[in-house]
Amino acid sequence: MSSDMLDGRSKDILYAVVESYISTPEPVGSRFITKKYPFGFSSATIRNIMADLEDLGFLIQPHTSAGRVPTDKGYRFFVDALLHKERDSGQQEVPREFAKQFTHKLERIKTNMNAMFSEVTNTLSMMSNYVGVAMPPKSEKSTLKRLDLMKYKGSSVVAILLTDEGIIKNRVLNVHADLAQEDLTRIAEYLNAEYAGSTLDEIKSSLIKRMKHEKALWDKLIAKAMEICEQALSFGEDDIFVSNLYDVMDLPDFSNIARIKELSRAIKDKHMIVSLLDDFIEADGVNVVIGDENPIEDLRRLSVVSSTYKEGDRPMGVIALIGPTRMDYAKAIFMVDAVAKCVSRTFES
Amino acid sequence: MSSDMLDGRSKDILYAVVESYISTPEPVGSRFITKKYPFGFSSATIRNIMADLEDLGFLIQPHTSAGRVPTDKGYRFFVDALLHKERDSGQQEVPREFAKQFTHKLERIKTNMNAMFSEVTNTLSMMSNYVGVAMPPKSEKSTLKRLDLMKYKGSSVVAILLTDEGIIKNRVLNVHADLAQEDLTRIAEYLNAEYAGSTLDEIKSSLIKRMKHEKALWDKLIAKAMEICEQALSFGEDDIFVSNLYDVMDLPDFSNIARIKELSRAIKDKHMIVSLLDDFIEADGVNVVIGDENPIEDLRRLSVVSSTYKEGDRPMGVIALIGPTRMDYAKAIFMVDAVAKCVSRTFES
DNA sequence: ATTAGCACTCTAACAGTGAGAGTGCTAAAG
DNA sequence: CTTTAGCACTCTCACTGTTAGAGTGCTAAT
Numbered sequence A, B: 001m002s003s004d005m006l007d008g009r010s011k012d013i014l015y016a017v018v019e020s021y022i023s024t025p026e027p028v029g030s031r032f033i034t035k036k037y038p039f040g041f042s043s044a045t046i047r048n049i050m051a052d053l054e055d056l057g058f059l060i061q062p063h064t065s066a067g068r069v070p071t072d073k074g075y076r077f078f079v080d081a082l083l084h085k086e087r088d089s090g091q092q093e094v095p096r097e098f099a100k101q102f103t104h105k106l107e108r109i110k111t112n113m114n115a116m117f118s119e120v121t122n123t124l125s126m127m128s129n130y131v132g133v134a135m136p137p138k139s140e141k142s143t144l145k146r147l148d149l150m151k152y153k154g155s156s157v158v159a160i161l162l163t164d165e166g167i168i169k170n171r172v173l174n175v176h177a178d179l180a181q182e183d184l185t186r187i188a189e190y191l192n193a194e195y196a197g198s199t200l201d202e203i204k205s206s207l208i209k210r211m212k213h214e215k216a217l218w219d220k221l222i223a224k225a226m227e228i229c230e231q232a233l234s235f236g237e238d239d240i241f242v243s244n245l246y247d248v249m250d251l252p253d254f255s256n257i258a259r260i261k262e263l264s265r266a267i268k269d270k271h272m273i274v275s276l277l278d279d280f281i282e283a284d285g286v287n288v289v290i291g292d293e294n295p296i297e298d299l300r301r302l303s304v305v306s307s308t309y310k311e312g313d314r315p316m317g318v319i320a321l322i323g324p325t326r327m328d329y330a331k332a333i334f335m336v337d338a339v340a341k342c343v344s345r346t347f348e349s
Numbered sequence C: 001a002t003t004a005g006c007a008c009t010c011t012a013a014c015a016g017t018g019a020g021a022g023t024g025c026t027a028a029a030g
Numbered sequence D: 001c002t003t004t005a006g007c008a009c010t011c012t013c014a015c016t017g018t019t020a021g022a023g024t025g026c027t028a029a030t
Helices: A008-023 A030-036 A043-055 A072-088 A096-109 A113-128 A181-195 A200-213 A220-233 A257-268 A270-278 A329-348 B008-023 B030-036 B043-055 B072-088 B096-109 B113-128 B181-195 B200-213 B220-233 B257-268 B270-278 B329-348
Strands: A131-135 A144-151 A156-163 A168-174 A287-290 A302-311 A314-324 B131-135 B144-151 B156-163 B168-174 B287-290 B302-311 B314-324
Touching: A008 A030, A008 A043, A008 A072, A030 A043, A072 A287, A072 A329, A096 A113, A096 A329, A113 A131, A113 A314, A113 A329, A131 A257, A131 A270, A144 A181, A144 A220, A144 B144, A144 B156, A156 A220, A156 B144, A156 B156, A156 B168, A168 A220, A168 B156, A168 B168, A181 A220, A200 A220, A257 A270, A257 A314, A257 B257, A270 A314, A302 A329, A314 A329, B008 B030, B008 B043, B008 B072, B030 B043, B072 B287, B072 B329, B096 B113, B096 B329, B113 B131, B113 B314, B113 B329, B131 B257, B131 B270, B144 B181, B144 B220, B156 B220, B168 B220, B181 B220, B200 B220, B257 B270, B257 B314, B270 B314, B302 B329, B314 B329
Parallel strands: none
Antiparallel strands: A131 A314, A144 A156, A156 A168, A287 A302, A302 A314, B131 B314, B144 B156, B156 B168, B287 B302, B302 B314
């Protein structure tokens, strides 16, 4: 980490510059620092230090004779410092009331996953002015509680999957045969007996193995059961919840449509976001990705703050905030963390 | 309708002005009209007529010595004229190929309602640059095909409703009793025997009647069944599908955030949109609401073009486009109509 | 009834100016 | 050797004045 090369003084100044720029989006000059932060150096000294910081790539000036603005590297330094600080002094106090209220609210609507995650993303967005994102639990990792099959039109069948976590998925399948409801019920019973308690992933692989092995299945119905089960498990894309952009538009960073459109484009492709957040589901605590660091092209001028929610200690999904690199990281980190904890609590009870 | 007071000449000019302004968002002047539309009058005459049209409230000038811009009343005249014209000459030809392709696409994903309606709104938005909206079929109006109950954690039960239209709803209920899965199955069977084939609305009212009548139900299980059924039928808010704003941001009308935010605000409250579209579900053909005419405050500077999709001749839901009052109505009307028809076709097969 | 002509108005674009903010460098002070 | 005061320099932004152009309304002539 190249910020190790900085002496204490430089760190203080850098921290101050980033903090100031985050709170007010104006390039910050040396004189301003001397006024607002009583370091005890003259503006000339600050100036020298800032020039060094610029050489090292932490700051940049929009043009000669403007103040300095943090680079992504500068923000990274700031966030790292922030995370260390956090660890020492728990700054939560005021928002305990919020957490309580919010948990209550979630508790009330947790029966409806959609409504719950919409609530999560919208609250997140409203309170932070950034884009709230929530990735619901991955169904593949959850364990099958019960499978039901219902006859539908013609040769199509509705499969309903219930998992331990309360994820309910349904899917219309074509079974290429006119099975009676009784047959379906029997098939479902068979599959339940066989697979209840396994994770969907396990079921899938076991299924593939068995189908290969017993190539000619003696029992027609069991063969059909296998076929149905496989279809039932192949879910479509993962859906993800993203807040609307209403509150985001208040930010000065997005005061022109070009920027807002960029953001809109970044969150349009939900697969992208999913694949990004997938990487953080195993990570512990809050994760911050800043601008450049982002693997996804469209997110290179944005930052992502994420945290996982868990049931017990098994990570289930991810909560995140997406905003400009000039983000109030302290706030974003705190909020994501708090909300993730609320969601975890909801899943436990 | 006050546009009856206009003579043919005035109508032609008004139509031309609106058409021109829709195609290019520049106030249109008298000279421009003489150039582009060979009416055979001089600019001075046009000028007089335009002054009259302004007095009558069809046009307005942003400032002295600018051209004229249509008022909502002006757009209304234009749209009415458009709808009459449409009736005579079917202008569909080119997009038959599109309709075919799109119907195919829907056919492939119709098993997943969510995916289907997302596809509808996003395609609509992408092709028109306006906001695509789709209201899925109202579950209350659809008939019950089958109800299933599955035991969940503790005293909660998952109810799954399958309707004729393929709407599958699930809901977690609290039954305040530790019923075994067998009991649940029996209850479900009973309810299916009793109610399959009725619309959910009918079931609801019948249920209420019965519960009042036989106050002391002798059969505990049937009492429970009633209770469960009632809970299962009380769905939450209707959800509605709204496209993202990505393509909308290309419009010059929304080139500043204030306008885009206004739009964002208007579509944020989905209940509002639902209540608006509900009014048009019975209407035949395409419906256009222009600016002022809108009952909802937030939509007063926007227009809504809507159409219903049906199964047979029973209207099921609404497809709509929301855009600026300066909208390409011809295109919007055509697209909404075409897409609604594609969706109808999908529901039929 | 229509139109040519003209005076009038308003906007948008452009260039020029000056204040202000902030820098880098140098030389003096600690 | 580090810090600071001083100063010349640079760049932006806000303001001003000016002008070209587009469009109007009115009047008088056709």
